[in-house]
Amino acid sequence: MDVFIELNQIQAEFQKDLDLASDLAQLDQLKIRYMGRSGSVTNLLRKISSVQKEDRPRFGADANKLKSEISDFMSRKANEIQVGSGRKTIENLDVTLPGRLPVIGALHPTTQIVREICDIFVSLGFSVIEGPEIESDKYNFEMLNIPKGHPARDMWSTMWIDNPNHSDTNSTLLRTHTSPMQARFMESTTPPIRIVVPGKCYRYEATDSTHEWHFYQIEGLVVDKGISFANLKGTLYEFAKRVFGDDRQVRFRCDYFPFVEPGVDMSISNFKDSEGNRPIKGKDEDWIEILGAGMVHPEVLKSVGYDPDVYTGFAFGMGPERISMLREGIDDIRNFYSNDLRFLGQFV
Numbered sequence: 001m002d003v004f005i006e007l008n009q010i011q012a013e014f015q016k017d018l019d020l021a022s023d024l025a026q027l028d029q030l031k032i033r034y035m036g037r038s039g040s041v042t043n044l045l046r047k048i049s050s051v052q053k054e055d056r057p058r059f060g061a062d063a064n065k066l067k068s069e070i071s072d073f074m075s076r077k078a079n080e081i082q083v084g085s086g087r088k089t090i091e092n093l094d095v096t097l098p099g100r101l102p103v104i105g106a107l108h109p110t111t112q113i114v115r116e117i118c119d120i121f122v123s124l125g126f127s128v129i130e131g132p133e134i135e136s137d138k139y140n141f142e143m144l145n146i147p148k149g150h151p152a153r154d155m156w157s158t159m160w161i162d163n164p165n166h167s168d169t170n171s172t173l174l175r176t177h178t179s180p181m182q183a184r185f186m187e188s189t190t191p192p193i194r195i196v197v198p199g200k201c202y203r204y205e206a207t208d209s210t211h212e213w214h215f216y217q218i219e220g221l222v223v224d225k226g227i228s229f230a231n232l233k234g235t236l237y238e239f240a241k242r243v244f245g246d247d248r249q250v251r252f253r254c255d256y257f258p259f260v261e262p263g264v265d266m267s268i269s270n271f272k273d274s275e276g277n278r279p280i281k282g283k284d285e286d287w288i289e290i291l292g293a294g295m296v297h298p299e300v301l302k303s304v305g306y307d308p309d310v311y312t313g314f315a316f317g318m319g320p321e322r323i324s325m326l327r328e329g330i331d332d333i334r335n336f337y338s339n340d341l342r343f344l345g346q347f348v
C-alpha cells in the first residue's frame, strides 16, 4: 500500500479510537497501539527506505506532523477526562451528610486530678514546686531519718539505679515517694514554708487494684513557728471536703513514718455505685487509704539546720490516682496506665 494512503488511514483510525477512549487507561493503550515500539506510526516511519527518494522529505514531514498531532490530541483528551472525573466527584458530594468528628486529645486523668488538687492547695496559700525523679539515697532516705539498715526502708520497695557504689550515700534510685523534696526544699530556704510537690514515684512491688509500680504522689509541707497537729487536720479536712464534698467520710488512724512524729494515715469511705456495691477492692473495702501525714520529726528539722524548739511543721504525701478512683468509681488503678482509649476517653 502507498505510504501516503496508509498515513491517512492511520490518522482516520486514530480519530475514531480517540473518540471511543473514555478513561486514562484506554488512552495509555492507544499510545502503545500508535506510538509504541511496534505501533502503527512507528512501523510506518520504518518504511521510509522504500519511499521514492524525491518523496522522502514530504513523507518525513507528514509522518512527523501525524506523530505530534497524535500526542497533542492525546494530552488534550487526558485533560478532559481528568476534569470530567473531578466534576463527577463534586456532583456526588452530599453536603447534607453529617460531618466526621475530628479526634481531639485531652489531658490524662492523672494530670487532671493532680492539677485539681494543686489548685485547691494554691487557693489555701501553698506554692507548687517540683523535684527530680532520680533521687539519691541521701534525700530519699537518710535525710528523712531513715539511715542504712533501718527496717523502715522495707516500707519502700526500691528500684536502685545500677551503680557499683550501691552502698554509698550518693547511690541513686527511682524516688519511692515525693518526701525527699521536704529535705531538699528546707535545706535551701528558711521558714515560713507552705508547698505542695506533685511528681511521679516508683516502687518495686506487685500490682493490684490499688497498687501500681509507678504512680503519682503530691507531697505537702508546712513549717513555721507554732504549727500544730490541729493545723494538719484542719488543712486535710478542708482538702477532702473540696474534692469529695460533705457526704463522704474521712478517717484518720495512727501510722508510722520515720520522718514524722506523730504519724497518721487518712482514708476516705469507699465509693458505692447505685446498687450500693463497692467496685474498688482494697485491703479494707470500707475505706481506701489516700495519704500518709504527720508532724515533721525534730530529727528532720535538725538535719536541715532548723531549730526544732523554734519551728514546727506538718507534712503529708497523697496518691492522686486513688483519689480519682474514689471520686469517680474507678475499680482498678492499673486502668490509668494501660493506655486503653475506652477508659481514657471517659475523661475528655
Ligand code: FA5
Pocket (backbone or CB within 6 Å): 176, 177, 178, 179, 203, 205, 210, 211, 212, 213, 214, 215, 217, 257, 260, 263, 289, 290, 291, 292, 293, 294, 315, 316, 317, 318, 319, 320, 321, 322, 333
Ligand atoms: C509515703 O510514701 C510517705 N512518703 C507519705 C508521707 C509524707 C507520710 C509526709 C508522712 C509525711 P505511703 O507509702 O503510705 O507513704 O504512700 C502515700 C500514699 O501514696 C498512699 O496513701 C497512696 O495513696 C499512695 N500510694 C502508695 N503506694 C502506692 C502504689 N503502689 N500505687 C498507687 N498509689 C500508691
